[in-house]
Amino acid sequence: MPDTPRRGTPQDRALRGLLADCRRLVSVRGDSGDPRLAQAIVQQIDTLADDTRRRFFEHLARDFGPDPQQVLACAQAFAEAPEQPERLIQLTQAAEPPRQELFRRLNRAPGGTAAIVRLRRSLLERLPRHPQLQAVEHDLHHLLSSWFNPGFLQLRKVDWNSPAQLLEQIIHHEAVHAIDGWDDLRRRLQPDRRCFAFFHPQLPDEPLIFVEVALVPEMAAAIAPLIDKKSQPLPAESFSVAVFYSISNCQPGLRGVSLGNFLIKRVAELLKQELPQLKTFCTLSPIPGFTDWLQRQPGGADRSAAELLRMAAHFLVYESVKPHGDPVARFHLDNGARLERLNPHANLSAKGLKQSAGLMVNYLYDLARIETCHDRFVQGRVVHSRAVAALL
Structure with a gap:
């Protein structure tokens, strides 16, 4: 399991602050979030040391995933009444990992698209040694396939x-x-x-x-x-x-x-x-x-x-x-x-x-x-x- 950011080193403090900013950006109501905060997060990600970046990916996988209990409850509700469209909508919303919304909001920052492409490159380099990050890779691939649609x-x-x-x-x-x-x-x-x-x-x-x-x-x-x-x-x-x-x-x-x-x-x-x-x-x-x-x-x-x-x-x-x-x-x-x-x-x-x-x-x-x-x-x-x- 990912380790909790320690308090001692500058990189530990940087990771702790970065994760707090990511949670704050995702929690903002509305579609746009705070573009200044998004840009600050992009800049922080680019400066992470190698091991700290690996820990950041692990926190994305663990802390920014869907709530299993909420997904289960919505799935049961949908199974009981599949003819009700709102049940499917609720299930889809519950199953979407919060990190996807985080990536979408980061993408709106100046230079955000290029930063997310760099982020995925870094993730792909680590994936063979850290298969537990596959869900994060799946989300990035899903979003980039849409954003880089040939149209x-x-x-x-x-x-x-x-x-x-x-x-x-x-x-x-x-x-x-x-x-x-x-x-x-x-x-x-x-x-x-x-x-x-x-x-x-x-x-x-x-x-x-x-x-x-x-x-x-x-x-x-x-x-x-x-x-x-x-x-x-x-x-x-x-x-x-x-x-x-x-x-x-x-x-x-x-x-x-x-x-x-x-x-x-x-x-x-x-x-x-x-x-x-x-x-x-x-x-x-x-x-x-x-x-x-x-x-x-x-x-x-x-x-x-x-x-x-x-x-x-x-x-x-x-x-x-x-x-x-x-x-x-x-x-x-x-x-x-x-x-x-x-x-x-x-x-x-x-x-x-x-x-x-x-x-x-x-x-x-x-x-x-x-x-x-x-x-x-x-x-x-x-x-x-x-x-x-x-x-x-």
């Missing part, structure tokens, strides 16, 4: 004329294919390349997630030509295929909040309007879970190239539907893409060889069939091409 997000194109601070963040947060300095970034923003990012009105200068796109004549089979900073830009008349080759999250505190699936669809629609000649929208994606899975199979990873392709096809078609399947595959297939093609020798970087024996995969986004493919994946089936089927 509230702004899609912006990132180009060489974007503010330097934004360009620096793109370099820093690129998580799939590292950007090797400004020359590399400049090439990725040439006319045959695109970069789009989602922003939230409360974090206007911080990208939440961004995607990089290559405009090419045909479906790409290898990553090196797409990220070669010495390559020459292609003429616009050659554009036929849009290849989404990298998608990166910039906010660890928003992990698990659905953003990327909406981003790809929005960008595909935008590109279609800008460049009607585009016929195909696809990815060139890594298979980060393949080698680990392969090593657990009889025979391990020591296989011929042809057998690697067959094993990768099996992995993507039959393992992706499982909860611990390849995360990139699950993302695109759940997003409504079709498993289109496997590419040997597609990523010969150290990372590509280690994760997937150099293999990469194309997922096809057929804008007219996205919902059908998504529905089949939810039902446990991976929609795949004849080329992939021939490998099984």
Whole structure:
């Protein structure tokens, strides 16, 4: 159980004062609370030492949860008369943890949204060692999923004329294919390349997630030509295929909040309007879970190239539907893409060889069939091409 804040150290006194302020903010009648108090709490949370922050999370879990007896009484009352809507309303209100209202009121403070995203990042770092904080994580995820609903997000194109601070963040947060300095970034923003990012009105200068796109004549089979900073830009008349080759999250505190699936669809629609000649929208994606899975199979990873392709096809078609399947595959297939093609020798970087024996995969986004493919994946089936089927 969480320890009661001790009286001795400055951090103990800080935690005791912070908890008292949180209780005061939640107890204020009305929807707005005291914005000055909310801002003071936000500032206090940001200055907590590591161990004190852990204790603060534990108090949120214990002291700001719902009253079990009140929840039980409301549940019994609802069960006795479920046709009375006020009984359900009372049960819903009783079951909501007071910490959710605390987070809502903190969110209204200047800088409150960014502070809560930072708070969740800190919580996620501790969660594996402190599973008793899972209820607090559930509440934060629930609220952030609502506040960062794609309907509230702004899609912006990132180009060489974007503010330097934004360009620096793109370099820093690129998580799939590292950007090797400004020359590399400049090439990725040439006319045959695109970069789009989602922003939230409360974090206007911080990208939440961004995607990089290559405009090419045909479906790409290898990553090196797409990220070669010495390559020459292609003429616009050659554009036929849009290849989404990298998608990166910039906010660890928003992990698990659905953003990327909406981003790809929005960008595909935008590109279609800008460049009607585009016929195909696809990815060139890594298979980060393949080698680990392969090593657990009889025979391990020591296989011929042809057998690697067959094993990768099996992995993507039959393992992706499982909860611990390849995360990139699950993302695109759940997003409504079709498993289109496997590419040997597609990523010969150290990372590509280690994760997937150099293999990469194309997922096809057929804008007219996205919902059908998504529905089949939810039902446990991976929609795949004849080329992939021939490998099984």
